[in-house]
Amino acid sequence: MIATKIGKKSGVPDNYTRLGEYIAAAEEKGEKLHQFWIRNCDAGTNIEDLGLAILEIEAVRRQKPDIADKTYHLVVSFRPGDQDKLSKDDLMVIEAEYAKALGYEDHQRVAGTHINTNNFHMHIAFNKVHPETLKVVTPHRDFKILAKVSREMEKKYGLAIDPGMTDGQKRDPNKLSPAARDYEAHTWQESFQRHVLKHREEILEGLGKAKNWQEAHEVLARYDISLKLRGNGLVLMSPDGQAMKASQLDRSCGKNKLEERFGVYEALPDKQPRKELHHAKAKRRYKLRPLVPHRNTATLWRRYLNRRKVMPRQPSLTARTMRNWKMFLLMEATQDPLAMALIMAHREMLRTLQVTTIAHISSRQLGPGLIQIQ
Missing domain, CATH: 3.30.930.30 (BirA Bifunctional Protein; domain 2)
Known part of the structure; x- marks a missing residue:
């Protein structure tokens, strides 16, 4: 129970x-x-x-x-x-x-x-x-x-x-947070947290060898990760602003544990450009990718990325749609049967990824006359 x-x-x-x-x-x-x-x-x-x-x-x-x-x-x-x-x-x-x-x-x-x-x-x-x-x-x-x-x-x-x-x-280190699950449910795109957890063992090995905060920042930068203070703890942050608690990667990455090793937290020096650190040295970059692989994804995915590039950054419905793979597929499905096939493939795969009944229920909104289900 x-x-x-x-x-x-x-x-x-x-x-x-x-x-x-x-x-x-x-x-x-x-x-x-x-x-x-x-x-x-x-x-x-x-x-x-x-x-x-x-x-x-x-x-x-x-x-x-x-x-x-x-x-x-x-x-x-x-x-x-x-x-x-x-x-x-x-x-x-x-x-x-x-x-x-x-x-x-x-x-x-x-x-x-x-x-x-x-x-x-x-x-x-x-x-x-x-x-x-x-x-x-x-x-x-x-x-x-x-x-x-x-x-x-x-x-x-x-x-x-x-x-x-x-x-x-023992806590499951590969379990996504509610925020990451919500992101994936709303976009059908891989969340930053999933990207981090895919490289968990490599990251932990690198952090285990780090001798100071500078080296820890450099290890994380190889995976497009920033380490920043938030409240009383540390978070791992993606280039597009997604974040996860550092302790979710491993208990050894919590603020207290890292400060025991390296002393009081030190941010990256201002003289060291973050852009250079996170892109020139990144070997496992976090980039947009569909959550569910499918043999027919490539054509539509390229079309989606191309439309994102030319879409003006304005708060219009069309602009927001072009920045969401799920909504893009739903709009394309009216004209392209391939998009409908991908929608069905995504929904079937996501059904198998549901972890518990609670995860499903907690994603609902119960309000006046409204229940929202992912």
Whole structure:
């Protein structure tokens, strides 16, 4: 079991009604509702009571008009086969255990399980406003709480163990960050982070031999990477402004670890042109390339790059489209069957690259009447 809080998207209003209806409808393509229930609402506990229950929940939430985020959306993803081991009563017990641990035992909520092939998962929408005290509850360090409950429920019901981030498991160094996954989903172009991870062993070997900050900068420059301060840490940055935490490459590349070796961080000297360092010496440059290789890609890819070169840098729809391989293919598909073939190839390949149900769900925007799916 993997339990993940789906955070509120910046700029998207908190819309509990929309989320509750989404859980009840299971409206994603290929999904269907499995079980559904409501807790702590006088309106009732079943799906036919949803309309009145939402009115009841919204009435409580209106008592806190100054609070922008009043919803805690939890998604629990199960392993294939777990569905057959769990009855509705079992699922309700699991939901209740998460609620109790998070401090939402007496809070109103809507819950339901969805089935999509092997992606069996549970949505729980908690109203963070207590129906009687009107206190707004926001759990602290909830990832530890969620991991603890998940391990307990796995043992109780004999489910496969999914080690959480608090269980001391070795972090997968090749896992892309949400930002990199979003970039690839929106552009179908290889992200900077994927470029870095492809050369991970070479980079780490070079950094291991570096004796000072200057040599570390030179090692990274061979791969078109800048090392810069950001906040309290270090980031690896591409020529086009994409960035990843240095510690995502390896724990030994974190700011504290590198400063133990080289002393206080030193930026590149101003007298040394960054352009010269990153292009004249780069042996593994980060450049535009399609995420999914295909035997028919070359012709359209050359056309795409050529159009980018002549496209004026202005904030028009056409200009933005020419800087996005995915949008370029979608526009070309109306005239070129080859573009449609590539679209189908990309979509099929990207389906196999989906790492978890959570990655898919976290890429959605839940807002008033809108669900955005990559």
